[in-house]
Amino acid sequence: MFLQIEKCGLNCYRIPRQGEMKVEARVYLNEFLYENYLEEESLEQLCDAASLPGVYRYVIGMPDIHSGYGLPIGGVMAMEVPDGLISAGAVGMDINCGVRLLRTNIGVQDLDKKDLEKLLREIAARVPTGIGKTSKHQADLGRHFAEIVESGFPVLLELGYARPEDRRFVEEEGFFPGANLSKVSNKARKRGNQLSTIGGGNHFIELGEVAEIFDRENAALFGLTRGSLSVLIHTGSRGFGHQICVDYSSIMEKSAKRYGLKLPSRGLAAVPIESPEGKDYFAAMSAAINFAFANRQIITHDVREAFGAYFDCRDTELDLGVVYDVAHNIAKFEEVEGRELLIHRKGATRALPPQHRGNPSAYRSSGHPVFIPGSMGTSSYIIVATPKVVETFYSVNHGAGRVMSRREARRQFDVEMLREQLGPIVFYGDRERNILDEAPQAYKDIDAVVDTLAEIGIIKKVARLSPLAVVKGGKGGRRGRR
DNA sequence: ATGTAC
Numbered sequence: 001m002f003l004q005i006e007k008c009g010l011n012c013y014r015i016p017r018q019g020e021m022k023v024e025a026r027v028y029l030n031e032f033l034y035e036n037y038l039e040e041e042s043l044e045q046l047c048d049a050a051s052l053p054g055v056y057r058y059v060i061g062m063p064d065i066h067s068g069y070g071l072p073i074g075g076v077m078a079m080e081v082p083d084g085l086i087s088a089g090a091v092g093m094d095i096n097c098g099v100r101l102l103r104t105n106i107g108v109q110d111l112d113k114k115d116l117e118k119l120l121r122e123i124a125a126r127v128p129t130g131i132g133k134t135s136k137h138q139a140d141l142g143r144h145f146a147e148i149v150e151s152g153f154p155v156l157l158e159l160g161y162a163r164p165e166d167r168r169f170v171e172e173e174g175f176f177p178g179a180n181l182s183k184v185s186n187k188a189r190k191r192g193n194q195l196s197t198i199g200g201g202n203h204f205i206e207l208g209e210v211a212e213i214f215d216r217e218n219a220a221l222f223g224l225t226r227g228s229l230s231v232l233i234h235t236g237s238r239g240f241g242h243q244i245c246v247d248y249s250s251i252m253e254k255s256a257k258r259y260g261l262k263l264p265s266r267g268l269a270a271v272p273i274e275s276p277e278g279k280d281y282f283a284a285m286s287a288a289i290n291f292a293f294a295n296r297q298i299i300t301h302d303v304r305e306a307f308g309a310y311f312d313c314r315d316t317e318l319d320l321g322v323v324y325d326v327a328h329n330i331a332k333f334e335e336v337e338g339r340e341l342l343i344h345r346k347g348a349t350r351a352l353p354p355q356h357r358g359n360p361s362a363y364r365s366s367g368h369p370v371f372i373p374g375s376m377g378t379s380s381y382i383i384v385a386t387p388k389v390v391e392t393f394y395s396v397n398h399g400a401g402r403v404m405s406r407r408e409a410r411r412q413f414d415v416e417m418l419r420e421q422l423g424p425i426v427f428y429g430d431r432e433r434n435i436l437d438e439a440p441q442a443y444k445d446i447d448a449v450v451d452t453l454a455e456i457g458i459i460k461k462v463a464r465l466s467p468l469a470v471v472k473g474g475k476g477g478r479r480g481r482r
Numbered sequence: 483a484t485g486t487a488c
Binding site: 201 | 485
C-alpha cells in the first residue's frame with residue numbers, strides 16, 4: 001500500500017481514508033520522531049485497523065508507535081457499541097500489562113550503592129524475574145486462584161497481600177467484574193502459577209529518585225517529594241494472559257469467517273462485540289486483567305516486605321503507598337463525548353482529565369497520574385492529562401517505544417555497551433547478554449516521546465524519576481549481578 | 483510479551 005500522510009497540526013499527522021479504510025488514521029509525532037523513527041509498517045497496521053467494520057472516528061498512533069502483531073504497539077482503536085468488533089490481537093499478548101508506582105519517605109541521599117544492592121537483593125529474593133518463573137506463594141495463591149481472578153481485591157486483602165486503601169489507587173479499582181474462569185482454557189489456567197512474578201522483556205522493578213518536579217501542586221497531591229526514593233513496578237498477566245490471547249486469536253480467526261468478516265491481517269482477527277465468542281473473550285480477558293492487577297498487588301506486598309526486612313521496621317513506616325496503577329494493554333467499555341465505545345489500547349495508557357468521574361476521589365481535581373517509563377537506564381515520567389486528551393479517547397503513550405526488534409538489538413549490541421550505558425545504576429537479574437534486547441539504544445528517546453504530547457497540551461509533566469537500581473529478568477540463564 | 487512447538 002502506498003500511504004498518503006499529511007500534517008494536521010502541531011505534532012500530528014493524518015492518513016486520509018483510502019482503500020478499505022472506514023475511517024482515517026492519525027499519529028502523534030514531533031518532527032524528530034517523524035524524521036527518525038516513523039516506519040511504514042506501523043502506519044499500515046493503523047490503516048488495517050481503520051478498515052475494520054464498526055471502527056470509530058479514527059485509529060490513533062501514539063508517539064511511541066512501533067509495529068506489532070495486528071495493531072501496532074502505541075495503537076488505540078475505538079469500536080462502536082454494540083455494532084463494532086472486539087479483537088484479542090488489538091489488546092496484545094500481555095493483557096493488562098501495566099505500571100504501578102510506590103512512593104517512599106526515604107531520602108536517596110541516605111542510600112549508597114551498597115544499600116541499593118542489598119535492597120535489590122531483598123526484593124529479588126521475594127519476586128521471581130525472567131521468562132517462565134513461577135510464584136513463591138503458590139501454596140497460598142493456588143488455592144484461591146479462581147477467587148482472585150474472578151473477585152479480585154477482597155481475597156488479596158484477606159490473605160494479607162494488600163492494605164485496605166491500595167485498591168482506591170488502581171485503575172478501575174483493580175477489578176473487572178465480568179471475569180469468568182470457565183472461559184479460560186486449561187492450558188492458560190496451568191500458567192496461572194506465574195502469579196506474583198515479574199517476567200522478562202521490558203518488565204522490571206526499578207528503584208528511582210524523584211529527581212525533578214515540574215508541577216508542584218500535583219506532585220504534592222501524589223505524595224511525591226524531590227529527592228525521595230520511588231519504586232516502579234512494570235509487569236502484566238504473564239503466561240496466563242499470553243495463553244488467553246493466543247487461544248482467542250485463533251478462535252476469532254475461525255469465527256470471523258462465519259460472521260462474513262474480511263480480516264485485514266491475522267493479528268487483527270476480530271468478532272462482533274455481542275457475539276458468543278466476543279463475550280467469551282471479554283470474560284477471559286477480564287480474568288487476565290484481574291490477574292495482572294493482582295500480580296502487581298502481590299509484588300507490591302513482596303516489595304514492602306523486602307523494604308521492611310532491609311530497614312528493619314514495619315513497611316508502613318516507610319510509606320510505600322500506591323501512587324497509582326495504570327494498564328496499557330487492555331480493552332474497556334468507556335464513554336467518550338456521551339458515546340459508549342469499546343476502546344482497545346495496545347501499548348497505550350488510559351489518562352483521564354481533571355474532574356472526570358473515573359478518577360479516584362483523591363485525584364479528582366488533578367486527574368490520575370500516568371507513568372511513562374523510559375528504557376532501562378533512562379528517566380521515567382509522571383504526567384497528568386488535560387481536557388484536550390478527549391481527542392485521543394483519553395489515551396496517552398505508554399513508554400519510549402522500540403526502534404528495533406529484540407532480535408536486531410541482540411545482534412547489534414554487546415555487554416560492554418550495556419554496562420557503559422547503565423553506569424552507576426545497580427542492576428540485579430539475568431546476565432547482561434540475556435537482556436541486550438532491552439538496551440536503551442533499542443528504544444526511542446523518552447524525552448522526545450513525552451514532549452510530543454506535552455507540546456500540544458494533551459499532557460502535563462508532573463515529575464521525572466531517575467533510575468538508581470533495577471531488577472530485571474531475561475530469557476533465562478544463570479543469575480548474575482552488577 | 484511468551485515454558486520462541488502439536
